[in-house]
Amino acid sequence: MISKVYHIPVMLKDTVNGLDIKPDGTYVDLTFGGGGHSKEILSRLGEGGRLYSFDQDLDAQKNARPLKETYGTSFTFIRSNFRFLKNWMRYYRVKHVDGILADLGVSSHHLDVGERGFSFRHDAKLDMRMNQTAKLKASDVLKNYTEKQLAEIFYLYGELKNSRKLASIIVKARANEEMETTGQLTELLKPYLSYDREKKDLARVFQALRIEVNGEMSALRQMLTSATEILAPGGRITILTYHSLEDRMVKNLIKSGNVEGKTETDLFGKNKAPLKAINRNVIMASPEEVQVNPRSRSAKLRIGEKWQR
Ligand SMILES: C[S@@+](CC[C@H](N)C(=O)[O-])C[C@H]1O[C@@H](n2cnc3c(N)ncnc32)[C@H](O)[C@@H]1O
Numbered sequence: 451m452i453s454k455v456y457h458i459p460v461m462l463k464d465t466v467n468g469l470d471i472k473p474d475g476t477y478v479d480l481t482f483g484g485g486g487h488s489k490e491i492l493s494r495l496g497e498g499g500r501l502y503s504f505d506q507d508l509d510a511q512k513n514a515r516p517l518k519e520t521y522g523t524s525f526t527f528i529r530s531n532f533r534f535l536k537n538w539m540r541y542y543r544v545k546h547v548d549g550i551l552a553d554l555g556v557s558s559h560h561l562d563v564g565e566r567g568f569s570f571r572h573d574a575k576l577d578m579r580m581n582q583t584a585k586l587k588a589s590d591v592l593k594n595y596t597e598k599q600l601a602e603i604f605y606l607y608g609e610l611k612n613s614r615k616l617a618s619i620i621v622k623a624r625a626n627e628e629m630e631t632t633g634q635l636t637e638l639l640k641p642y643l644s645y646d647r648e649k650k651d652l653a654r655v656f657q658a659l660r661i662e663v664n665g666e667m668s669a670l671r672q673m674l675t676s677a678t679e680i681l682a683p684g685g686r687i688t689i690l691t692y693h694s695l696e697d698r699m700v701k702n703l704i705k706s707g708n709v710e711g712k713t714e715t716d717l718f719g720k721n722k723a724p725l726k727a728i729n730r731n732v733i734m735a736s737p738e739e740v741q742v743n744p745r746s747r748s749a750k751l752r753i754g755e756k757w758q759r
Contacts, residue, residue, distance in 0.1 A: 456513060457557040459486025460690055460746040461735050465551060466490045467574065467726065469475040473546035474498035478539075480532040480673065483503060483557040491551070492521050501525050504532045509559060531581065533669040536676040544683035553690040554670065556580065556660065558745060568660060570652045573633035578656075578663045588659045592629050597621040603641035607657030607667075610651060615642060623682060632656075635645065651715045657693065674703045678724050683758040687725070690749050697732070697750050704754035724756035739746035 459465075465487060472545075473496030479488045481503035483514060491501050501524060501539035504516065514527035528538050532552070539547070556568055560580065567588060576588040595603070597617045604613035616639060623629065623638050635654060643651045661667065661752025677687055688705075691697040709725040714722045735746035 456484035456509075456559045457486060457539075458741065458743045458745070459484070459490070460553060461733065461739065461751055462490055464751055465553070465688050465690060465753070466494070468751070469549035469551060469686045471495065472499075472548055476500040476544060476546075477502070477549045478535070478547050478551070478672060479503040480535065480550065480552040480608045481509075481554060482510050482514060482527065482678075483553065484510070485517060485560065487551055487553060488514075488517065488525075492525060497526060499524055500544075500546075502528060502538070502544070504528045504530055504538075506531045507557075507560075508582050509563075521576060525600045525750070526667055526725065528594060528676060531669055532674075533672040535673050536680060538660055539680055541695050545680070547680055550551070550677045550681065551688050552590060552673070552677075553693045554696055555666075565706065566654065567632055570632050570636045570656055573631055575630060576632055576635060576659075578660045580664050584664075586663055588663050589630050590664055591659055593624060594633065599665055603658045607656075607661040608654035609694070610654050610658070612642070616655065635721070644710070670699055671709050674709055678703065678707060681725075681756040683756050685756045687754045687756075688751065689702045689753075692748050696754070700752050701732075713747075723757075725756055728753040728755055 460668065469491070471477065471491065471494045477491050477500065479491060479501060480501040482488055488503045491576060495501065505511065511527060511529045517525050518527060526542065530538060560566050561569045564574045566579030567574045576592065577672060578588040600617035601614045602618055604610045604616050610616060615688040617640060619642055620629070629635055639652065639655060663701065683688060689700045691700055702709050703725045704725050705711060706713045707721065707725060716722050729752065733751040735749055742749045
């Protein structure tokens with residue numbers, strides 16, 4: 451089932467303005483989703499302009515078809531994980547690009563369509579794969595990971611203070627009962643969550659599992675490194691993040707050229723970072739946007755530009 455509105459793009463103008471689009475330039479949207487950002491980029495391209503859009507989700511691929519019909523060879527959709535950015539650019543014989551945009555995480559579609567298993571709002575199989583052909587599902591994580599591994603995931607990816615407790619409840623419960631559905635997981639954990647934080651903490655548990663299932667941190671790390679390499683001098687990277695781990699990696703990349711934030715200097719002690727920050731402070735959605743699109747509340751936008759050395 452496809453939801454009516456697939457996804458409302460977040461900070462659409464700010465994000466695409468950040469690319470400083472040249473009509474004949476080559477651009478990459480790493481997270482096509484409902485195509486909101488891609489459409490805006492395409493509308494600013496002219497003769498010779500190219501857009502390559504990635505998404506690993508089969509449903510997102512369907513959204514790309516009308517754009518292919520309208521824009522022909524100016525637009526290429528690539529159904530793949532964006533961790534393979536460099537390989538795909540090599541495949542299309544693209545050496546450098548003028549801009550790269552990423553709007554990380556899941557789309558509203560993922561959360562709205564119950565059977566994808568991303569949300570505790572619907573009772574469904576614990577799936578949570580963005581790429582429906584991938585092997586690992588959330589139910590596999592809950593079934594097979596050790597208590598220590600589960601605690602780490604909840605702590606690192608969900609920032610849950612009671613991560614050890616939640617992991618131990620799951621491990622005890624799975625010895626006696628199946629944990630196949632979002633409903634079963636929610637009912638199991640609810641008694642251990644404080645009433646006023648119940649929804650927030652459940653959202654964090656689900657976020658943590660989803661990040662693990664989709665290998666989001668390792669994909670982001672690999673993509674950010676490749677993105678810096680394939681950007682042309684003066685090229686821009688604009689990234690929307692939705693939780694602090696992602697934002698830290700992007701911030702570090704722009705500041706120091708690597709996701710760890712290690713400053714590297716040349717013989718003269720000058721910072722060798724390949725990018726410079728375009729926005730000194732992170733850009734957040736306006737209160738008006740948050741009101742119509744609550745998802746934008748947690749979004750942080752960072753823009754970097756490759757030095758022309
Ligand atoms: C927040 S949505 C993007 C929404 C889009 N900007 C729009 O305007 O509709 C993120 C999309 O990126 C995709 N995605 C997330 N991580 C990915 C990855 N590592 N590789 C490829 N696609 C990914 C998801 O499947 C999802 O469709």
